[in-house]
Amino acid sequence: MPPALxxxxxxxxxxxxxxxxxxxxxxxxxxxxxxxxxxxxVQFALKRLEKLGYLQxxxxxxxxxxxxxxxxxxxxxxxxxxxxxxAEEETVDLLNLTDFLVRRxxxxxxxxxxxxxxxxxxxxxxxxxxxxRGRTPKNGDIVxxxxxxxWTVKYFEKNGRSVRLVPANKKYNPIEPNQSLxxxxxxxxxxxxxxx
Amino acid sequence: MNPSAPIMLESFPQAILHFDGDxxxxxxxxxxxxxxxxxxxxxxxxxxIIACASYEAKKLGxxxxxxxxxxxxxxxxxxxxxxxxxxxxxxxxxxFEIVRRWTPIVEEHSIDEGFADLTGMRRFHRCSYxxxxxxxxxxxxxxxxxxxSIGISLSKGLAKLCSKFRKPNGFxxxxxxxxxxxxxxxxxxxxxxxGKNTVAFLEKFGLRTAYDFIMQPEKWVxxxxxxxxxxxxxELRGKSIHPVSTEEKTDxxxxxxxKTFTAPSADFDFVWAKLVRNLESAFIKLRRHRxxxxxxxxxxxxxxxxxxxxxxxxxxxxxxxxxxxxxxxEMFETLFKPGEExxxxxxxLGKISTDRRExxxxxxxxxxxxxxxxxxxxxxxxxxxxxxxxxxxGSAxxxxxxxxxxRDEQPWRKTHLxxxxxxxxxxxxxxxxxx
Numbered sequence: 001m002p003p004a005l006x007x008x009x010x011x012x013x014x015x016x017x018x019x020x021x022x023x024x025x026x027x028x029x030x031x032x033x034x035x036x037x038x039x040x041x042v043q044f045a046l047k048r049l050e051k052l053g054y055l056q057x058x059x060x061x062x063x064x065x066x067x068x069x070x071x072x073x074x075x076x077x078x079x080x081x082x083x084x085x086x087a088e089e090e091t092v093d094l095l096n097l098t099d100f101l102v103r104r105x106x107x108x109x110x111x112x113x114x115x116x117x118x119x120x121x122x123x124x125x126x127x128x129x130x131x132x133r134g135r136t137p138k139n140g141d142i143v144x145x146x147x148x149x150x151w152t153v154k155y156f157e158k159n160g161r162s163v164r165l166v167p168a169n170k171k172y173n174p175i176e177p178n179q180s181l182x183x184x185x186x187x188x189x190x191x192x193x194x195x196x
Numbered sequence: 197m198n199p200s201a202p203i204m205l206e207s208f209p210q211a212i213l214h215f216d217g218d219x220x221x222x223x224x225x226x227x228x229x230x231x232x233x234x235x236x237x238x239x240x241x242x243x244x245i246i247a248c249a250s251y252e253a254k255k256l257g258x259x260x261x262x263x264x265x266x267x268x269x270x271x272x273x274x275x276x277x278x279x280x281x282x283x284x285x286x287x288x289x290x291x292f293e294i295v296r297r298w299t300p301i302v303e304e305h306s307i308d309e310g311f312a313d314l315t316g317m318r319r320f321h322r323c324s325y326x327x328x329x330x331x332x333x334x335x336x337x338x339x340x341x342x343x344x345s346i347g348i349s350l351s352k353g354l355a356k357l358c359s360k361f362r363k364p365n366g367f368x369x370x371x372x373x374x375x376x377x378x379x380x381x382x383x384x385x386x387x388x389x390x391g392k393n394t395v396a397f398l399e400k401f402g403l404r405t406a407y408d409f410i411m412q413p414e415k416w417v418x419x420x421x422x423x424x425x426x427x428x429x430x431e432l433r434g435k436s437i438h439p440v441s442t443e444e445k446t447d448x449x450x451x452x453x454x455k456t457f458t459a460p461s462a463d464f465d466f467v468w469a470k471l472v473r474n475l476e477s478a479f480i481k482l483r484r485h486r487x488x489x490x491x492x493x494x495x496x497x498x499x500x501x502x503x504x505x506x507x508x509x510x511x512x513x514x515x516x517x518x519x520x521x522x523x524x525x526e527m528f529e530t531l532f533k534p535g536e537e538x539x540x541x542x543x544x545l546g547k548i549s550t551d552r553r554e555x556x557x558x559x560x561x562x563x564x565x566x567x568x569x570x571x572x573x574x575x576x577x578x579x580x581x582x583x584x585x586x587x588x589x590g591s592a593x594x595x596x597x598x599x600x601x602x603r604d605e606q607p608w609r610k611t612h613l614x615x616x617x618x619x620x621x622x623x624x625x626x627x628x629x630x631x
Contacts, residue, residue, distance in 0.1 A: 020442055021300045032443055035550055102625070106290040107339035109228070109628040112614070128614060131628060134338030144630065151230060151630030184230075184628065193615045 010034055010045060011054055014069050024055075024063045101189045107133045109185060111144060111153075118142070118153055121168035127192050129153065131185035144184040147177045151184065197411050199380060203433060207371040210315040210436050211325040214347045214355035215295065215332065217288075218364035220308035221248035224287045225277055227341030229608070229629045236271055240264070241278040241605050243456040244539070251364055263501070280607030286626050287340060294335050298328050303440045309359075311352055313440040326369045333367060350375070352438050353431030356388045357406070372434050379407035379432060389428050394421075406432055451489070453477045454542035460499040461598055462537045467496070468528055469594035472517070474543040475524055476588060479517045482545060483576060488515040491546035494527045499537040506531060507546070515551050516572045517589065519565070583620045 013033045017025055025033055031042045046063065049055045058064030102108045113127045121142065123129070129144070137143045137156040144153050145165060154165035154175065165175045217223065221239045226232045236256055240247035246262050253274065258267045268274055288307045295302050298321065301313035312332075314325050321328055329346045336344050343365035347358025350372055357378075358368040370378045384395045387406050397420075403409055410432045417429045427437045453474040461467055471494065482489060490513040495505030506527055510520055524543075578587045585592070609627060610619055617623065 017442075023300075028439075029443075032441065098624075104339075105625075106293045108625055110614075110623060110625045111628045111630065112612075114631070130625075133341065134335070144628070146230065146630075184630070 005045060005048060007048065007052065010049060011069065014049075014054070014065070018065060018069060024058070024065050027063070030063065101130050101191070103188060104132060107135075108188070109133060111185075113153060115153075117167040117169050117172045119169050121155070123153065123168070123187075123190055124192075127190050129187050130189040130191065132188050133185040135186055137183055137186050142187040144187065146180070146182040146184060147175050148179050153187065156183075156186075199376065199407070201376065202373040203376050203410070204372040207373060208315075208325055208350065209372060209434070210313070210350055211317075211348055212350065212352055212355045212436060212440060213295075213312040213314055213325075213329055213332070214352065214359045215291075215310055215312070215336075215344045216346075216359045216363075217291065217308035218343045218345055219248055219250050219254070220288075220342070221279065221284050222250035222253070222277075223342050224284050225280075226250060227287075228283070228626055229631075231629075231631060232275055232277075235275055236273070237275040237277065238264075238267060239277045239279045241276045243279075243454075245456070247279055278605040278607045280609050282622070283607070283609055283626050286624065287342065290340055291336055291342070291344070294339060295332055297335070298332055301440050301442055303442060311355065311440045314348070329367060329369060333365075337365075350434035351431040351436040352440065353388050353428055354378075354434065357382060357386065357432075360386070375432075375434050376407060379410060380405055382406040384409060387428065387432070389424065394425065397421075449548070450493075450544050450546045451478050451481050451487075451548065452493075452542060452544040453481075454495075454540060456497075456540040457598065459598065460537040460539040462535060463594075463597060464532060464534070465591070465594040466597050467532065467538050467541060468525075469591040471496075471524065471528055471541040471543065472521070472589050472591045473585065473595065474541055475520060476517050476585065478543050478545050479515060479520075479572070480576070480579070480584065482548070483515050483551075483572060486551045487548050488513040488551045489545035489548050490514075492520055492523055492527070493542075493544035493546060494524065494531065495542040495544075496531050496538050497540035497542070499539055501539075504531050504533075505542075507544075509547070513547070513549055516568045518568050518571070521589070 010033075014025070017029070017033060027039060027042060030046065031037075031039065034042060034045055036042050036045070046055060050057070053066055054068050056064050056066055098105075109131045111129045111131050113123055113125055113129060116125055118124075123142070131144050139156065139158050141156045142153065143156040143165070144151065145156070146152075147165060152165065152175070154167055157164040157166050157174075163177065163181060165177075167174065222232075222237045225237060225239065232250075234252060235250070236253035236258065237250040238246045238248065238253050238258060241264070244264050246258065246260055246264065246267055249258050249260055249262075253267075253271070256271050258270055258274065264276060268276070284307060292302055292304055292310055295310065295312050299312050299314050299317055303311040305311060314328055317328065318324060323331070325348055329348050333344055333346050336342055345359045345363045345366040346368070347355045347361065348369040349355045349358050354370060354375065358370055359366065361368040382405055384390055384398055384403060384406060385392075387409070398409060403412070410429060412429075414426070414429065417426050421429075430437050455470060455474055457470060490510050491507060492510060493505060493507040495503050497503050508523055508527060510523060514520060575587050579585070608629070609622065612627070612629075613619070614623060
């Protein structure tokens with residue numbers, strides 16, 4: 001008996017492909033996607049998917065998705081019949097905590113605070129900083145920076161050409177870099193966990 | 197033939213970019229731990245052999261594959277770090293994410309290199325292909341603190357040659373009308389896909405450079421070489437044969453697991469237990485990708501880095517260690533020499549195919565096989581909940597005979613857990629250290 005055509009798996013593969021690339025696959029790509037070695041077998045699978053309403057023939061015979069794959073209509077959790085659950089519909093657009101704290105994930109790092117020089121900005125030893133790298137800081141941003149080779153967390157203050165790093169603790173003085181200043185990143189959030 | 201005559205007049209009928217992280221693992225360490233910057237750093241402390249050497253270390257002659265004691269002899273101040281693959285993988289994913297800002301067609305070739313198809317993106321980004329390459333390089337530098345070497349040309353084969361041309365932090369773009377000049381500067385052995393034998397063969401015909409090769413008529417190439425090499429011929433002539441593939445890599449040729457143990461051991465049961473552990477790990481990876489294997493390769497490494505190995509075929513392709521263990525045992529008993537000390541075992545699974553339900557052989561014990569498969573699924577579920585290798589073959593008990601010592605060092609991240617993290621699960625952001 002030949003293995004049954006795994007429609008569910010193929011639909012999933014197509015959805016993932018669409019999410020990644022934003023377009024339907026070519027025949028060749030569909031062949032790879034489904035793990036087939038011949039165009040004929042792809043065509044067979046595609047015909048079935050067309051019959052089931054997942055695909056349609058696009059311009060010049062190319063593969064085109066119906067909204068069952070590209071999801072112009074928002075796909076809400078599976079419901080056997082009737083209307084989607086209202087809770088499901090309402091929660092689709094919620095942010096998770098990471099996305100709330102992190103603006104650009106690829107450029108974001110975590111840093112454990114050492115020292116109390118920012119205590120008046122409510123950043124204490126052991127706190128975790130969410131730091132974004134690769135951006136130019138603005139006046140008043142809290143930055144992670146290396147001054148003449150030493151790493152520190154301070155307010156960034158720019159006045160014309162000169163830069164000062166200002167602590168939030170009267171015990172310490174502002175620092176003006178003599179030789180070098182490297183901005184490691186801009187602090188976007190502070191996390192302090194209790195009772196862990 | 198006239199070496200100054202271009203082989204084509206166009207500049208970029210298509211534009212393929214290859215990016216290659218420079219000394220990737222150590223560069224990640226230097227990026228996240230600034231105190232390691234500008235110092236000779238290597239990774240691989242946990243296995244006794246260098247996995248990656250920073251450019252500072254390379255300058256001293258310390259390279260990938262060198263034994264650690266040898267490297268320490270060359271440079272006593274060498275910083276030796278255990279590999280932190282979790283963090284390297286996170287940074288690798290970020291690198292690919294950044295490249296995807298320029299084009300959705302990005303291929304993850306390996307953890308530290310990839311291809312991107314930029315064709316047709318000039319109007320959209322309002323800049324040249326070269327500028328896109330520069331921008332990608334700058335973004336990876338600014339956001340990840342890593343340097344990459346970039347090559348842009350008309351095919352994957354050419355782009356790869358370009359990115360190798362200048363390193364580290366290199367940038368090389370070769371347009372169609374300059375291909376002939378570029379290839380004259382490359383010996384045959386530098387061509388991606390040419391092994392020793394191919395090079396030796398071509399040299400018999402008086403060919404020296406990649407340029408000599410592409411100036412051979414297609415007929416000659418087709419007659420004397422394999423299909424793969426004909427494809428290389430086309431790629432080097434600026435015709436893109438291999439498309440940039442966005443699919444996740446699941447068609448592994450082989451899946452290998454190799455673990456070095458701290459103190460070399462002559463203990464039969466212990467070495468066997470290590471080997472079984474590797475087998476289990478290899479099959480876990482196989483099952484994760486819904487694959488099965490029909491071939492089994494075993495290698496044991498002696499104290500002096502000599503190796504002994506053998507391969508054999510299983511009765512049927514499987515994804516379950518228990519099915520391979522009788523054969524593994526037979527091979528191990530043949531290979532193991534009493535009195536010899538061993539420092540590593542390796543298992544490699546080959547002849548891999550996708551794991552689909554299929555007809556069972558008439559003589560196979562169907563019930564037994566289904567039971568084994570069910571047990572493997574249960575093991576995977578338990579691993580999800582409680583961690584890898586919590587439920588294992590009984591031989592694992594022998595692993596405790598030799599407690600791990602200094603060389604089984606943990607990466608920094610695993611010894612600097614945040615509140616709420618465990619040795620198994622850490623937050624999905626890389627940690628920056630400013631000590």
